[in-house]
Amino acid sequence: MKKILVLGCLLMSVVGLFGQNKASQEVEGYVINGVVEGKYKADKVYLLEQKEIQGETTVIDSANVVDNRYTFKGGNVKYPRMCFIKSAVPECTSPLLPFFLENGTIRIRGNADFFMNSEARGTINNDIFSFYNFLKRYVNDSLMRAFIIDSQIHGVQDEKTELEELRRRSDLMKRREREIETNVFEQYPDQVCAPYIVYLNMKHDLSLDELKALRAKIAPNLNEHPYTKQWDEFIRLKDFKVGSMMPDFSLPDQNGKMIRLADYRGKYVLIDFWASWCGPCMKEMPNVVKLYKACKGKNFEILGISLDNKKDTWTAAIKKNGMKWPQLCDFLAWATAPAKACGVQAIPQTILIDPQGEVIALGLRGVELEKKIKEVLNKK
Known part of the structure; x- marks a missing residue:
């Protein structure tokens, strides 16, 4: 297979030259x-x-x-x-x-x-992409032919053997496809198909360090390309963790007044992402109400950020649940800036930041959330 991949890369060089x-x-x-x-x-x-x-x-x-x-x-x-x-x-x-x-x-x-x-x-990117797809088809076709031949020789095996063989073939296919993707990237780090292939097919399977290492190999001429910037943003979100600085944001409250996170600098702030249509959010809300009553006025504040897109359902949920802390919403749902900046993929989601704006806890709920907040407030 390695010989095939080497040959593939050599052929891609020729294809690229003649593509232009x-x-x-x-x-x-x-x-x-x-x-x-x-x-x-x-x-x-x-x-x-x-x-x-x-x-x-x-x-x-x-x-x-x-x-x-x-x-x-x-x-x-x-x-x-x-x-x-x-x-x-x-x-x-x-x-x-x-x-x-x-x-x-x-x-x-x-x-x-x-x-x-x-x-x-x-054109060069289409020629490279065409050959990349050819190599992937070769992997799929060759493994399928091997499966057919094995079936002809051995017949249908017992269920356990068949499942193990299916898992083996799937893993082999994934490894060979990854080799193809990596080789294409290494061969053409100055062409748009390189960041495209990595972002489309590899980003969820690579560690943060691996993504950063590949990003460092992208040629300077692609640094301003939207695909490279999208990759950079993915890395930034993947790198968002305890110890990161919380990005500032400004959103309207129920009365249309703009509320800015930076205005709460000097306090511990719990940023609570929720929505009225989110069942787990509504189930968790009594715990948050209880927490706010216990910790209000102790150098602590909650900022609720709703992913609702209708004002009436948003405000009704606030009133029904007795949510007395600042509630913010721009009705952009998942596209709201702070949700995108923090890589929020599911709700409820909480982010606890210290008085300097540094993230000190992520995703805490219920008893764990209450314990963490009381712990940091008692340190004062």
């Missing part, structure tokens, strides 16, 4: 020449932009399909990025075709019934 062909280099901006194979039951395709990796897509252009061919043209692309050609056929099994939008002539060939099973070539 003379015709592509002479194009100002981008040209997309697409071919749809099979019976296409519509007269248009759409060009969709995705500004963030795994973010929302937006239609930015459309093109007529004539004799199964279409063309898109556009001006200079400052930051190459992942985009999609979307089928206009409602019953299309897989309507989105991914490719990197970048300067040059991009050639796309795909199937009318399954847009995902298509290939984009002609």
Whole structure:
């Protein structure tokens, strides 16, 4: 397998060199020449932009399909990025075709019934991404063939053996795919596909130190690319822990008055993320009410940050539960700035900070939360 990977990287070097062909280099901006194979039951395709990796897509252009061919043209692309050609056929099994939008002539060939099973070539990131997907398909196909051969030789095994074999194959596939991803990254740290592949496929499986080590290898020309900045933000959130400084924020209270975290500097502050629609939050709230009554006025404050998106349900929950501490909400739900800044993925979530703004506890609830707060307040 190592020989195959080495060969793959060598071939990618050749592919990359020829991907930037003379015709592509002479194009100002981008040209997309697409071919749809099979019976296409519509007269248009759409060009969709995705500004963030795994973010929302937006239609930015459309093109007529004539004799199964279409063309898109556009001006200079400052930051190459992942985009999609979307089928206009409602019953299309897989309507989105991914490719990197970048300067040059991009050639796309795909199937009318399954847009995902298509290939984009002609520019460097698309050539690299195409070969990367080829190598991954090779891994999947080779392991599947090995499984079929083993089944033919040994037949169906007992349940325990079959499960162990399934686990072994899955682990092997994951390791080989990781080798491919790492090799592509190491070979092309100056191309946009490098941060894209790491962020899309590797970020949750790597430790913080491993992510930082890979980030240090990204070429300087990509430091300002949105994908690299998205990676940096992921690292920052992953690194948010006890000992981090809590980012400042400002949000409106129930009366529309802007409340700023920095105004509470000098006090212990419990930041409580919650929502009226969150069952566990409502179940936990009596404990928080009890805690506030016990610790109010002891150099301590709670700031409630709601992830509600409707004012009436938010204020009704505050009144019903007797939540007397400052309550803040901008009705952006999970997109509210402090939730994003702290990487809040689930609620209820609590962050306890000291008078200097340093995080001293994360995610405490119930008895543990009460014990921690009383502990730090008794130190004064």
